[in-house]
Amino acid sequence: MTEASQQEVIYRHSGAVRVTHWVNVIALLVLLMSGLQIFNAHPALYLGAKSNFDDPVMAMRPMKHGEEIVGVTTIAGWNIDTTNLFGLAYMPDGDYEVRGFPWSVTLPGHRDLATGRRWHFFFAWLFVINGTAYLIYSLVSGHLRKDLAPSGSELKHIGASIWEHIKLKFPQGDEAKRYNVLQKLAYLIVALVLLPLMLATGLAMSPGMDAGYPFLLEIFGGRQSARTIHFIAASGIVLFVVVHLVMVLITGVWNNLRSMITGRYVIKLPEGQA
């Protein structure tokens, strides 16, 4: 049998989905890196309206350990030595620098809060405009209802889908023409929960918006809680992207990439179905 008879090419992603996907990739990458620059200006997180400097829920800072100065990451009361990674880094000449995240993952790549904020807010606007366009398209075109909303029967069989994912067995043939239930839930959580949460917690950190819309403070339990949730939701998105990239790699990197660039996705058909 020739290769062509065992596969079928389908048109998987519409132009709107492909364009908004890649704009989102660029916006989120810049937002993450400039966000870490902003975080580094005060690498500690708190709960409530104000900062209780003695009681952060998370902090990256230098601490004395005997004669030595080490970098420590505190999470919910636990101190973890993260020298050279978070909190403090030694330089080749033996001197050290106090900082949160390494400058290699921030934008700009050295301490510059003013420029980090400018990158962040410019790409926040791009993210909002792009995300709004995506959501309107998804509602109007039926993408949300047809491609992303899981059916009752899919939700009932979620256990089986999880088991198949653990065994790294992925849908073939007709089953592969649509997203599986775990994919649907992951995309829905990111598009409808995590990304809107990033925007809402971001706005709750704005003293101008807080004056006009005090409920922004109420729903998150205060400005410092909103900042903490902003960090946690961003971590959730990073986790999603890592899993997403791993899935792209193991389910066929070229096929997946092509489908998100040209729209065309190749389905391998089982024997006899061609």
Place this chain on the structure above:
Amino acid sequence: MSAKPKIDRRGFLTRGLAIAGATLAGGCDSELSEQPWVKRILDKAEALTYASQRALVSPTALAREYSEAEISKDFKANGSTEVDDDGYRALAANGFADWRLKVGGLVGQPLELSLAELRAMPARTQITRHDCVEGWSCIGKWTGVQLKALLDKAAIKPNARYIVFYCADDLGETGDDDGKYYESVGLEDAFHPQTILAYDMNGAPLPIPHGAPLRLRVERQLGYKMAKYVMRIEAMDGLAGIRGGRGGFWEDRGYEWYAGI
């Protein structure tokens, strides 16, 4: 034959990814942030944010006020925490009895007011949250005179657009006026009921680390707008001619003039 286009497509994708990767890696490079065209494009967001917040937030909307119980025990003093100047030290030693606030610029009636005269004017007390651009927040109680009352008293002229605050502290450590702190606000914030010149903090005279004898409170913006050690106020029709021309010490060093976000 059928395999050939596939290889081409693969080659195309590889090249495309390489270009995208190089662009992203370039984005990590600090040099990109230094490019004038990049700065110009990024600056556009500030005008959009300012216009949006002006459209979405009423000019009279008040910043949240808190209860006495929520006041920070350890309110962080940032920026200058003292003024390294003999003239200022002499004023402080005398409890600022000889200090005078000058109000000038585009006003019909220039003023020189002592601390006692400011205290004799109607006062406003507010417990508000102070949000630093670095990310932290503290809550404090501020008492002072509304900026609007001072501007009315000085008969501010209709062509005034900005109120500029000149401070005593040389945060830039240049030894001359170039390094001295200054700030500016637009008229909407200048006339906002919570915009006050505070002489008391948490029920006691404003401590030196927090800007004695007088600091600005602009409650709907970030901490760096709230100039400490205020010596002189001027009503102006533009900011271009003042020092770096961007309306404030930090603004001249790259920060946004509109700090409502």
